[in-house]
Amino acid sequence: MDWDGLRRELGDWYERVRRDLPWRRTRDPYAIWVSEVMLQQTRVKTVIPYYERFLERFPDVAVLAGADLQAVYKLWEGLGYYSRARHLHAAAGMIMAQMGGRVPSDPQVLRRLPGIGDYIAAAVLSIAFDQPFAVVDGNVKRVLARVFLMETPVNHPPGHARFQTVADRLLDREQPGRHNQALMELGALVCTPKRPLCPQCPWTAHCRALQSGAVPDFPRRVKPRRPGEQFWVAGAVLKKGRLLLTRRPDRGLLAGLWEFPCDRMDGAADPAADCAAMVRRQVGLHCAPPQHLVTVRHAYTHFKLRMALYLCPWQGGRVRLDGPDHFDWVRPDQLDRLPLHGAVHKALPALLQALRGQ
DNA sequence: GAAACGTGGAT
DNA sequence: TATCCAAGTTT
Missing domain, CATH: 1.10.340.30 (Hypothetical protein; domain 2)
Structure with missing residues (x-):
């Protein structure tokens, strides 16, 4: 050689x-x-x-x-x-x-x-x-x-x-x-x-x-295994014209980025009720029956996501976090100050349109 | 050492 | 729509 x-x-x-x-x-x-x-x-x-x-x-x-x-x-x-x-x-x-x-x-x-x-x-x-x-x-x-x-x-x-x-x-x-x-x-x-x-x-x-x-x-490759699919429900809690954003922990998926409170759905016969329960669990708030806004698809390296976003009118309670490490009430026109992840960006237009229609 | 970890462009 | 895959590192 x-x-x-x-x-x-x-x-x-x-x-x-x-x-x-x-x-x-x-x-x-x-x-x-x-x-x-x-x-x-x-x-x-x-x-x-x-x-x-x-x-x-x-x-x-x-x-x-x-x-x-x-x-x-x-x-x-x-x-x-x-x-x-x-x-x-x-x-x-x-x-x-x-x-x-x-x-x-x-x-x-x-x-x-x-x-x-x-x-x-x-x-x-x-x-x-x-x-x-x-x-x-x-x-x-x-x-x-x-x-x-x-x-x-x-x-x-x-x-x-x-x-x-x-x-x-x-x-x-x-x-x-x-x-x-x-x-x-x-x-x-x-x-x-x-x-x-x-x-x-x-x-x-x-x-x-x-x-x-x-x-x-060439080159040779080993076959990658198929990524599975996950279903998440996200709730945009609206209180006095402001939206509740939460920050993901500084480790793991999408570390440090902001989003609407969300979680994996557990099979959910009733996604809207599941969303309300998720909001209570993650941020300790009570909300009126959530209204479905949009469902977005997003592909990560190791799984595919379908995330359903709901509008959740605040009804009562103070924020108590279980999962996220920070929260903030944000005016819709100031959402761009926070780093948001891709799935949130995909769902945002539907939310902003719904807010304008109110 | 396998699995987790994002996104967008090309095909 | 589905799949591939791009100047890899951490756990």
Whole structure:
């Protein structure tokens, strides 16, 4: 295997075609780090506007560390995987408190920060600090699987180490940052999951999948299991023109985001009554018979959701929380101040229309 | 080590 | 409409 040839051809190709992305215009370790966190399981096109806003609002570690977590969540709204925002904020605090305000360049130290795993550590160390660590992300696995005809499934954790081994051997230790980005760029632009553009690939002379006509069969994947379906009922409690919003705990699904009190339905022959009972249980309020507004569908990674939203006129009681960790009575025109999750955003137009009609 | 963890675009 | 899947990490 001509490793030097591979590295050179990849590097030359990258210099020719590389996209001008915002995080490629800086060597600031903080900015690189933020971009890598946002890019986790998220498309470049989606990330760009979030990245621009984030760097404008939180230009360095000190500003981020001093910000309210809620403000960070608000900026993260709609990007998904909200624990990333919490971890980023927490890590910034640790960097200020323990590391002199500088993103650490020591692999052991960096790797211990929350939200920084093997991939992000390697990316930051190579791109911002020129250290020889090879990244292994979805792009890299796909490219390696094809070029080396690797049978290892790319979506099965036990096989990850095999890809890391190959990536380590392939790494250009002279220009590790450029090399890592080039390999990912190749996966993103040419060696794509579907309909790869092999004629444009710098590695056609080396690719074993191409030579054996097996490109469409690689990479291998294990079959994911079907996500189940959940049914939730949500109640928009209305009192004197204000809506009750609750905040989800800082762990688990949609951590830290705001929503109308909601819960899974337990089979519910009578969803409206179930909603009223849910409101009593979750926030301790009594309401008039709930009126169905809309049912939205939403797909999460591991289950599908159908959420029925009801309008629940307040009748009595003071808020006592069981589940959510905060609440607020919000005027409908101020809902956009809170970070809300996708299902709530889908249901919101129906609610606002109903309120206007009252 | 399997499962949890979001969302939107492409097909 | 259903499925795939994208610059992964945590528990």
